[in-house]
Structure formats: structure tokens, C-alpha cells
Amino acid sequence: MAQRPTGVKKNEARTTAVRFRHKHLLAISDLNRFEAESLLDRAETFAPLAEQKIKKLDTLRGRTLINLFFENSTRTQSSFELAGKRMGADVVNMSVRSSSVAKGETLIDTATTLNAMRPDLLVVRHGASGAVELLSQKVGCAVINAGDGKHEHPTQALLDAFTIRDRLGGIEGLTIAICGDIVHSRVARSNVALLTLLGAQVRLIGPPTLMPAGAERWGAKVFHTMKDGLKDADVVMMLRVQRERMTGGFFPSPREFFWFYGLDEDKLKFAKPGALVMHPGPMNRGVEIDSSVADNPNVSLIETQVRMGVAVRMAVLEALAETGANEEPR
Amino acid sequence: MSVRPVLITNAKLIDPAKSKVETGAILFADTILDIGNVTSAPDGAEIIDAGGAHVAPGLIDMRVVIGEPGAEHKETFKSAGRAAAAGGVTTMVMMPNTTPVLDDQSLIDFVLRRGIDKSGGVRILPAAALTKHLDGELMTEIGLMAEAGAAFFTNGDTPIVSSRVLRRALSYASAFDALIAHRPEDPYLAEDGVMHEGDLAARLGLPGIPAAAEYIMAERDLALAELTGGKLLLDMLSAAQTLPALKRAKDRGVKAFASVNVHHLVLNEQDVDGYRTFAKLSPPLRSEDDRKALVEAIASGLIDVIVSGHDPQQAEEKRLPFEEAAFGAVGLETLLPAALTLAHNEDVTLNTLIRAMTLRPAELLKLPQGRLAKGAPADIIIIDTGTPFRLDSDKLKSKSNNSPFDEKLLQGAVKRTFIAGKTVFPQ
Numbered sequence: 001m002a003q004r005p006t007g008v009k010k011n012e013a014r015t016t017a018v019r020f021r022h023k024h025l026l027a028i029s030d031l032n033r034f035e036a037e038s039l040l041d042r043a044e045t046f047a048p049l050a051e052q053k054i055k056k057l058d059t060l061r062g063r064t065l066i067n068l069f070f071e072n073s074t075r076t077q078s079s080f081e082l083a084g085k086r087m088g089a090d091v092v093n094m095s096v097r098s099s100s101v102a103k104g105e106t107l108i109d110t111a112t113t114l115n116a117m118r119p120d121l122l123v124v125r126h127g128a129s130g131a132v133e134l135l136s137q138k139v140g141c142a143v144i145n146a147g148d149g150k151h152e153h154p155t156q157a158l159l160d161a162f163t164i165r166d167r168l169g170g171i172e173g174l175t176i177a178i179c180g181d182i183v184h185s186r187v188a189r190s191n192v193a194l195l196t197l198l199g200a201q202v203r204l205i206g207p208p209t210l211m212p213a214g215a216e217r218w219g220a221k222v223f224h225t226m227k228d229g230l231k232d233a234d235v236v237m238m239l240r241v242q243r244e245r246m247t248g249g250f251f252p253s254p255r256e257f258f259w260f261y262g263l264d265e266d267k268l269k270f271a272k273p274g275a276l277v278m279h280p281g282p283m284n285r286g287v288e289i290d291s292s293v294a295d296n297p298n299v300s301l302i303e304t305q306v307r308m309g310v311a312v313r314m315a316v317l318e319a320l321a322e323t324g325a326n327e328e329p330r
Numbered sequence: 331m332s333v334r335p336v337l338i339t340n341a342k343l344i345d346p347a348k349s350k351v352e353t354g355a356i357l358f359a360d361t362i363l364d365i366g367n368v369t370s371a372p373d374g375a376e377i378i379d380a381g382g383a384h385v386a387p388g389l390i391d392m393r394v395v396i397g398e399p400g401a402e403h404k405e406t407f408k409s410a411g412r413a414a415a416a417g418g419v420t421t422m423v424m425m426p427n428t429t430p431v432l433d434d435q436s437l438i439d440f441v442l443r444r445g446i447d448k449s450g451g452v453r454i455l456p457a458a459a460l461t462k463h464l465d466g467e468l469m470t471e472i473g474l475m476a477e478a479g480a481a482f483f484t485n486g487d488t489p490i491v492s493s494r495v496l497r498r499a500l501s502y503a504s505a506f507d508a509l510i511a512h513r514p515e516d517p518y519l520a521e522d523g524v525m526h527e528g529d530l531a532a533r534l535g536l537p538g539i540p541a542a543a544e545y546i547m548a549e550r551d552l553a554l555a556e557l558t559g560g561k562l563l564l565d566m567l568s569a570a571q572t573l574p575a576l577k578r579a580k581d582r583g584v585k586a587f588a589s590v591n592v593h594h595l596v597l598n599e600q601d602v603d604g605y606r607t608f609a610k611l612s613p614p615l616r617s618e619d620d621r622k623a624l625v626e627a628i629a630s631g632l633i634d635v636i637v638s639g640h641d642p643q644q645a646e647e648k649r650l651p652f653e654e655a656a657f658g659a660v661g662l663e664t665l666l667p668a669a670l671t672l673a674h675n676e677d678v679t680l681n682t683l684i685r686a687m688t689l690r691p692a693e694l695l696k697l698p699q700g701r702l703a704k705g706a707p708a709d710i711i712i713i714d715t716g717t718p719f720r721l722d723s724d725k726l727k728s729k730s731n732n733s734p735f736d737e738k739l740l741q742g743a744v745k746r747t748f749i750a751g752k753t754v755f756p757q
Contacts, residue, residue, distance in 0.1 A: 029533075106646065106649075106650065107650065107651060108649055108650075126651065128651030128652065128653045128654055129534055129535035129536050129605070129651070129652060129653065130534065130535075130536075130605030130651055130652045130653075131651035133604075133605060134605065134649075134650075134651055148535070149535050149536075149651075149653065150535030150536070150537075151534060151535030151536075152535070183532075186535060189533065189535060212532030213527050213528055213529065213531065213532050213538060213540075214528050214529030214530075214532050214533075215532060217529045218529075218532075218533070
């Protein structure tokens with residue numbers, strides 16, 4: 001765990017926590033290695049809480065957290081809701097799809113309206129890249145990006161890194177393969193940024209049509225076959241094929257995709273023996289992942305990811321609540 | 331002669347027909363009376379000591395979007411005229427993508443009569459739609475609208491997908507020696523795209539428009555111009571890879587010309603980083619290599635014309651998530667200072683630069699202005715090329731202030747603008 005740097009008073013923060021420098025959490029690419037690691041260190045103290053009978057803390061008592069989801073989400077929204085409630089905050093869920101946005105209200109209008117309600121923390125998911133950053137410029141409270149278009153999903157990357165660290169003891173030096181629909185994936189972008197920051201060798205595997213232009217300049221190696229890409233991998237991270245974001249065909253059929261890029265027991269053998277499998281969910285079984293792999297508790301970390309998600313989000317909420325504590329809303 | 335004559339002395343004259351700036355004087359009323367070594371002025375003439383400032387023909391901007399008729403909240407003849415005069419633009423060609431579309435003789439007539447009436451004297455020439463409703467299917471009455479005074483014919487920002495339609499239009503228009511301007515962009519490759527395709531777009535999670543979308547269509551257009559003998563202007567090039575095809579066509583004697591938006595000469599894709607929607611343009615700002623190639627093409631004359639690409643958008647159309655925000659930037663007031671950046675950097679000479687905004691457009695449009703020559707209309711600007719300033723887009727005279735140059739440093743300002751000898755700026 002990180003040493004507490006000089007200058008942090010004993011009574012100001014918890015024993016391992018380092019004051020977070022940013023007002024918002026918008027993108028992994030805004031963080032340096034020390035900041036990312038200190039968030040994971042924070043999460044470590046929250047992880048055991050889920051196993052206790054009484055799971056609630058009062059760190060955020062009296063604070064208001066608004067979940068603002070412009071895109072449907074089950075797991076991320078409930079994960080943030082649980083994290084907020086376990087920290088003692090009052091949590092309000094706003095599903096914007098069905099409300100005023102349908103009546104033509106712009107993102108900025110929504111931001112102004114919410115700002116007037118003076119929340120302390122705003123968790124936002126939006127279908128357009130950069131939309132959360134735009135919204136953050138118009139509100140006084142801390143904003144957490146819960147996924148913006150095809151840009152970033154920082155808490156997903158943090159929980160993935162936390163899950164790997166928890167299981168394998170560290171990230172430095174690991175070979176991690178991210179496979180499938182890279183081009184439409186904010187999870188891939190955040191994970192490449194975070195895992196390379198933490199010292200892993202990251203590989204991207206997928207057909208050329210699902211690989212972003214210039215991906216080889218992200219610090220990751222690009223492969224187009226599972227056999228080459230999975231060689232010696234410690235962790236295999238599968239991505240959901242996001243057919244809702246696709247215009248026209250990016251590959252001929254789900255059947256063909258599964259044949260070449262779907263993770264089953266045979267393809268998993270290309271990786272290092274004992275390699276672990278991850279998936280951010282929700283899964284398309286039989287498209288990018290086979291049930292025999294997804295449900296095998298010896299290799300699959302998919303359930304652990306969900307469990308760790310709450311602890312990581314508690315850590316993020318706490319870190320941002322400390323930063324924003326002294327700031328007046330605009 | 332109803333206009334009071336003006337004598338400007340001690341000026342650095344930028345004659346776009348010449349290769350170098352020359353010190354001298356210019357005497358004009360509604361037309362240019364004398365230039366060079368002028369010693370005497372008629373009685374009652376206003377005598378201006380330019381104090382070594384530059385004098386050039388008023389700029390001819392071949393690509394301006396005006397909201398009138400149909401979108402007067404964005405820009406009117408009056409506000410566009412004010413902005414143009416302040417920016418040294420004395421003639422502007424207005425794009426036909428209005429509501430209704432300028433696809434009929436009577437609308438061409440409307441713009442010609444009402445435009446100059448409202449614009450404070452700035453000359454407004456309509457570009458006519460090349461196809462009815464700009465739908466890319468049925469050609470408009472090219473001959474009748476040319477007679478009515480249409481400057482050229484264009485499908486605006488919507489490329490004509492059907493090669494047959496463009497072929498027929500180029501072929502038919504050649505009978506009237508009419509110029510056809512076409513935006514080369516393959517709509518299938520560009521579909522959903524909002525910025526230059528590349529590393530940065532991928533990182534921002536924004537769908538890109540590859541350079542190939544431009545040069546594929548440009549090669550087709552050039553082939554059609556060659557096939558028909560029509561006169562083609564490739565409208566607002568953005569990609570380096572398009573330029574060799576243009577050069578080959580010109581070398582073969584195809585009547586092919588090209589323009590570039592001034593923004594693409596001084597900005598690149600990095601200006602979009604941070605989701606800056608004010609730098610969201612169509613075609614998109616491309617890489618630094620592309621920008622450098624475009625600058626070289628201006629220096630060599632391969633690209634004929636620099637335009638402002640003036641495209642007013644209200645704040646609410648721009649203050650949106652990047653993918654949802656409107657394309658376009660205002661440019662009438664920043665065309666000259668932005669272009670002067672190239673002269674300050676010594677990438678392009680002042681004469682070459684001014685030529686691309688005066689004489690070349692005048693030649694393509696067969697206009698008598700855009701020159702410093704005896705007998706030419708006295709559309710004249712006095713420029714202080716050195717003055718640095720920080721652009722405050724709230725102070726722009728346009729009705730919209732969507733400028734990517736907001737808060738950026740620019741150098742060079744128009745001191746005075748004359749049209750047919752009359753001062754239109756400052757007022």
C-alpha cells in the first residue's frame with residue numbers, strides 16, 4: 001500500500017488515503033500512476049465490507065449522489081447506487097431517457113437544472129463521447145464518468161485492474177489481452193490507458209474492422225488472430241460485441257465472429273496455462289464468449305468483477321467527496 | 331463621378347497581378363483612376379497618408395453561408411455585410427443552401443437585388459444550386475440562372491453521388507462556360523464521421539472521416555471534368571492525398587480549380603482535442619502533414635482560392651456533445667488575419683496570399699474587381715498587417731460567434747474598407 005505522503009494530516013483522511021487531486025473523474029488518461037494506484041489502495045479497505053453483516057458507513061452522510069443515466073444500464077447504475085448507499089449518501093436515480101430530454105431539453109439545460117438542486121456527486125452515463133466532460137463544465141459538484149459514448153469508462157477499468165491485482169497480487173509485468181469489438185468500446189480505451197499505466201503489456205485482438213485507426217499508437221500491440229494474440233497471456237479480457245453502436249456490417253455473422261474470435265476452451269489454451277478470463281458484461285454468450293468458459297469458476301473472474309465494482313466505486317466516491325468538500329457550487 | 335475621390339499615399343501596394351509589394355500611391359473614385367507614382371489629386375479629394383500600411387484589393391470570398399432567407403437568426407444580409415466590411419471582404423458569394431434553396435431564377439434575382447440593398451454596400455453574389463432542392467438528382471436551370479447572374483453552381487455541402495448526374499451537369503454547363511463547384515466527399519465513407527480519422531479520433535472515441543473519402547470523390551470529379559470539358563472547382567480541399575490528382579489534371583489541361591478553407595491552412599486536428607466543437611468543420615481539420623501540404627499548394631498556386639467557409643451557427647447548436655454539435659465556423663472577419671499567418675511565417679508571400687483571395691476568384695467568376703489596375707472598381711482595403719490582437723468572438727459583428735479562433739492571438743487588421751470608392755468600414 002502507498003505510504004502516506006508528508007503534508008496529509010492524520011485526522012484528515014483515512015490511514016491509506018491520499019487526497020485526490022482532481023475535481024472530477026472523467027477519464028483514466030487524466031490520471032498518473034500514483035493517483036490510479038492510490039484509488040486502488042482505497043478500494044482495498046472497502047472490499048471486505050461486502051462480507052460483513054452491517055455494510056454501511058457514514059463517510060458520505062448528508063451528501064447527495066445523483067445517478068444520471070442517459071443510456072440504459074443495470075449493473076453500473078446499481079453498482080453506483082449500492083456504493084453510494086453503503087457510504088451513507090442519499091442516492092437519487094434519474095433515468096433521463098424517459099423524461100425531459102425526450103421533450104427536447106439539451107444536455108446543458110439538464111446540467112443547469114441538476115446543478116440548481118445542489119448535489120455533491122453526479123454519476124453520469126451518456127451515449128456521446130465527451131458529453132460527460134461537457135456536462136462537468138456546467139455544474140459545481142464532482143462528476144464521475146460512468147461511460148461516455150466510445151470514449152472512456154474509468155470506473156470499469158479501475159475495477160478490472162483491482163480485480164486482477166486482488167487475484168494475481170499485482171499488474172506490473174503481466175500480459176493482458178483485450179479481445180473483440182475494440183472500436184466501439186469505451187472499456188477498452190480506459191483499460192488500455194490504465195493497464196499500460198500500471199506496467200502491464202496490453203494486447204488488442206480483433207478483426208481489422210473492429211480495431212480503431214491508429215490503435216498501434218496507444219502503447220498496445222495489435223493482433224488479428226486469437227492464436228497469436230493470446231500467446232503467453234496472463235489475463236484474457238473479452239468485450240461485448242456492441243451491435244447497437246454498429247452502422248452496417250463490421251463482420252459477416254455472429255457465427256463467423258465466434259468461430260474466429262469467440263473465447264471457448266480451445267482458444268483459451270493459446271494463453272498461458274491458468275490464464276484468467278474477464279468480461280465487463282453484459283455478455284453475448286455464443287458470440288464473443290462460450291458459456292463453458294464464462295461459467296467456469298476456475299478461470300472466470302466475471303463475478304468477482306461485479307463484486308469488486310462496488311468497492312472501487314466507494315473508493316472513487318470517497319476520493320471525490322474529499323476533493324469537492326470545500327468548494328462552493330458555481 | 332458622384333463619389334469623392336480618394337488619394338492614398340505612402341502605401342505598400344499589394345497588386346495581386348505582381349509578385350512583389352511596391353511602395354506608392356493610389357487614386358480612385360468609384361473606379362481606380364491612377365496607381366503607382368501619383369503626384370496630384372483632384373480638388374476636394376480625401377488624401378490619406380497610409381503611413382506605410384498595406385493597400386490591397388478588397389477580398390472576394392467565394393464561400394459564405396448566409397441565413398437569409400430561412401435562417402435569419404443565424405445571419406442576415408445586413409449582419410453578414412457588417413462582418414464582411416470589417417473583415418475586408420468586399421464581394422462575397424453566398425451558398426444556395428438557404429430555405430428555400432436558391433434553385434430558381436427568381437431567387438437569384440431576389441438575392442442580387444435585396445442583398446446589396448441590405449448589406450451596407452458589400453457585393454453579394456448568389457451561387458445557384460446545381461440540382462433542384464440540392465437533392466443531387468435533377469439539374470437546375472443552369473443557363474437561365476447564369477443569365478440572371480448566378481456566380482457559379484454548386485450542391486453546397488451535399489456531394490452529388492450519382493456520377494451520371496454530375497457528368498450531365500458538367501457537360502451541360504460547359505455550353506455556358508459556367509463554373510461548377512463540388513465538395514468532394516464520399517458520403518458512405520464519411521457517414522457518421524465528425525472529425526479526421528486517425529489516432530486522435532480513436533482515442534476520443536469519435537467516428538472519423540478518412541482522407542480517402544475526399545480523394546476518391548475528387549479523382550472521380552476530375553475524371554468527369556476531363557470527360558466533359560466542364561469547368562470544375564474542387565470546393566474546400568482538406569487532404570494532402572488529393573493534391574497529386576489535382577496537379578495531374580491541371581497538367582493535362584483539364585479545366586480544374588480548387589479552393590481551401592482558411593481554417594485548414596492554420597489549424598489541424600489537434601484543435602479539436604478536448605471536444606472543442608467550435609473547431610468541428612466539414613471537411614474536418616486534418617493532420618499537420620495535410621495542413622503543410624495545403625499551404626505549399628497555396629504557395630505554388632496549385633490551389634487557386636482561399637475561402638472563409640463562413641458558416642454561422644448559434645451557440646446552442648455548438649454547445650452540445652461533439653457528435654451532436656453542428657459543423658462550421660464563422661470566418662468573414664478572421665479570413666484575412668488568419669491567412670496573414672502564412673505570410674508572417676514566411677510560408678507564402680503577401681502577393682500570392684492576396685491573389686488567392688482577390689484576383690484568382692475574380693478570374694474564375696469573371697469579375698472586374700479584385701485588382702489594383704486602372705479602370706477596375708475601387709474595392710480597396712487598407713491593412714495594418716502587423717497589429718497583434720486576441721480575438722474575442724463575442725465582439726464579432728456576425729450574428730453568430732462560432733469561431734475556433736476565440737481567445738487566440740492573430741495578427742493583422744483591416745483599417746478601412748472601400749467599395750466602389752465609398753467607405754463601408756469603419757462606419
